[in-house]
Amino acid sequence: xxxxxxxxLQSFKTPGEWIENALKIPNKKxxxxxxxxxxxxxxxxxxVVIVTAVALTLLLHTDFSNVPSQPPSxxxxxxxxxxxxxxxxxxxxxxxxSAPTVSEAPKAALPTASSTVAAASASVPPSSVPPVTAAxxxxxxxxxxxxxxxxxxxxxxPLTTPLTTPLTTPLTTPLTEGTSPGEAASPGTLPTQPxxxxxxxxxxxxxxxxxxxxxNPLYQSQYITASVSSCGTPQKLKPQTNADGVRWxxxxxxxxxxxxxxxxxxxxxxxxxxxxxxxxxxxxxGGGNAEIHFS
Amino acid sequence: xxxxxxxxxxxxxxxxxxxxxxxxxxxxxxxQNRADAEDCFQNTFTKLWLKAPxxxxxxxxxxxxxxxxxxxxxxxxxKNRRAAALERHEKAEAFDFDRSDMSWALSRTPQKYRDVxxxxxxxxxxxxxxxxxxxxxxxxxxxxxKRGREIIKSIYGGEEK
Numbered sequence: 001x002x003x004x005x006x007x008x009l010q011s012f013k014t015p016g017e018w019i020e021n022a023l024k025i026p027n028k029k030x031x032x033x034x035x036x037x038x039x040x041x042x043x044x045x046x047x048v049v050i051v052t053a054v055a056l057t058l059l060l061h062t063d064f065s066n067v068p069s070q071p072p073s074x075x076x077x078x079x080x081x082x083x084x085x086x087x088x089x090x091x092x093x094x095x096x097x098s099a100p101t102v103s104e105a106p107k108a109a110l111p112t113a114s115s116t117v118a119a120a121s122a123s124v125p126p127s128s129v130p131p132v133t134a135a136x137x138x139x140x141x142x143x144x145x146x147x148x149x150x151x152x153x154x155x156x157x158p159l160t161t162p163l164t165t166p167l168t169t170p171l172t173t174p175l176t177e178g179t180s181p182g183e184a185a186s187p188g189t190l191p192t193q194p195x196x197x198x199x200x201x202x203x204x205x206x207x208x209x210x211x212x213x214x215x216n217p218l219y220q221s222q223y224i225t226a227s228v229s230s231c232g233t234p235q236k237l238k239p240q241t242n243a244d245g246v247r248w249x250x251x252x253x254x255x256x257x258x259x260x261x262x263x264x265x266x267x268x269x270x271x272x273x274x275x276x277x278x279x280x281x282x283x284x285x286g287g288g289n290a291e292i293h294f295s
Numbered sequence: 296x297x298x299x300x301x302x303x304x305x306x307x308x309x310x311x312x313x314x315x316x317x318x319x320x321x322x323x324x325x326x327q328n329r330a331d332a333e334d335c336f337q338n339t340f341t342k343l344w345l346k347a348p349x350x351x352x353x354x355x356x357x358x359x360x361x362x363x364x365x366x367x368x369x370x371x372x373x374k375n376r377r378a379a380a381l382e383r384h385e386k387a388e389a390f391d392f393d394r395s396d397m398s399w400a401l402s403r404t405p406q407k408y409r410d411v412x413x414x415x416x417x418x419x420x421x422x423x424x425x426x427x428x429x430x431x432x433x434x435x436x437x438x439x440x441k442r443g444r445e446i447i448k449s450i451y452g453g454e455e456k
Binding site for chain 2: 005006007008009010011012013014015018019021022023025026
């Protein structure tokens with residue numbers, strides 16, 4: 001019979017190499033923490049860099065010129081671009097650029113202080129319109145209608161020729177707030193840099209020249225009604241036809257009891273009694289008149 | 296550099312040499328594989344060096360090493376469960392127990408009995424101390440010892456002296 005004693009149970013003999021390896025532990029560099037967190041550090045750093053880059057990109061590409069400086073209660077609702085006509089298929093002029101680079105401008109027969117003429121406005125010029133300071137509703141730097149004083153350099157002749165000829169002399173002096181455009185900007189002193197929005201937040205007192213192309217169903221209308229962003233009283237207008245066959249009408253929001261502010265986006269709606277309707281967004285940014293084309 | 300730190304008045308080398316067998320026994324009993332046991336052995340002493348707790352006495356140091364070695368074995372098994380399953384098929388190098396040795400019979404007992412028996416017979420711990428180390432009640436340790444002895448008898452065969 002096999003006999004046993006529990007006292008025979010003995011501790012294990014440790015191999016010598018185990019002990020030798022264990023004695024090397026103090027000489028090992030303690031980089032366990034660094035190794036453990038290295039991936040997190042890299043990930044965190046990469047995330048920070050990416051987020052910063054995205055934020056900077058967004059900031060650089062964000063146009064703050066359209067941000068109204070008036071308190072929201074004092075301003076009409078500034079809305080985003082939406083030029084979709086409600087009834088008939090109509091396209092509205094693009095008016096979102098608030099500070100266009102002046103690359104082309106009329107060389108001759110410039111109206112009063114119409115030194116910054118957007119390319120869009122030059123594309124559909126009126127031929128027999130009254131003294132239109134050829135400027136879009138967005139980039140108008142024309143003289144306010146209240147100060148009808150003509151520029152010393154620009155002729156005070158009504159614009160009768162199409163604005164297709166580019167300006168040869170660039171503007172060098174950007175307009176500053178409070179400076180009359182007629183004094184600050186002349187055909188000979190066009191700035192090379194994009195103009196900043198003058199009169200930001202101030203009331204817009206100019207007129208809006210509405211141009212209706214032949215394609216527009218409102219072209220045939222004897223009378224059209226214009227209203228801006230459901231404020232004030234809609235104004236009834238009688239369009240006229242110029243030599244180029246473009247129908248146009250003048251709309252003065254201030255006369256209709258509307259107070260528009262420069263730098264804010266508004267929706268101009270024109271319609272007639274037959275139910276045809278066109279809409280366009282515009283942003284008055286200058287002290288002069290505005291021009292909106294309905295194609 | 297090795298003499299910089301003291302562990303219950305022992306240098307690191309002294310601590311390793313003194314308690315290497317104890318830690319080895321715990322690791323081998325738990326893992327029953329030479330390579331795995333060596334890993335846990337190294338990890339245990341690495342923790343001793345890195346943590347460097349303030350030990351009151353050598354007994355405290357020994358108990359700490361046993362507890363850490365047990366935890367290391369548990370986490371090692373948990374981490375390498377898949378690899379361990381594969382190794383079992385490949386017949387990894389098991390710790391060579393002599394069948395005539397009582398240690399072989401001890402290695403065949405279930406885990407919960409093995410720890411208690413090992414600490415009681417090999418490390419000469421008392422029931423109360425085992426209860427503290429394993430965080431069990433003394434009566435539980437006693438019953439585990441009793442059943443463990445019976446299991447060893449049945450495995451080893453023969454009669455107790």
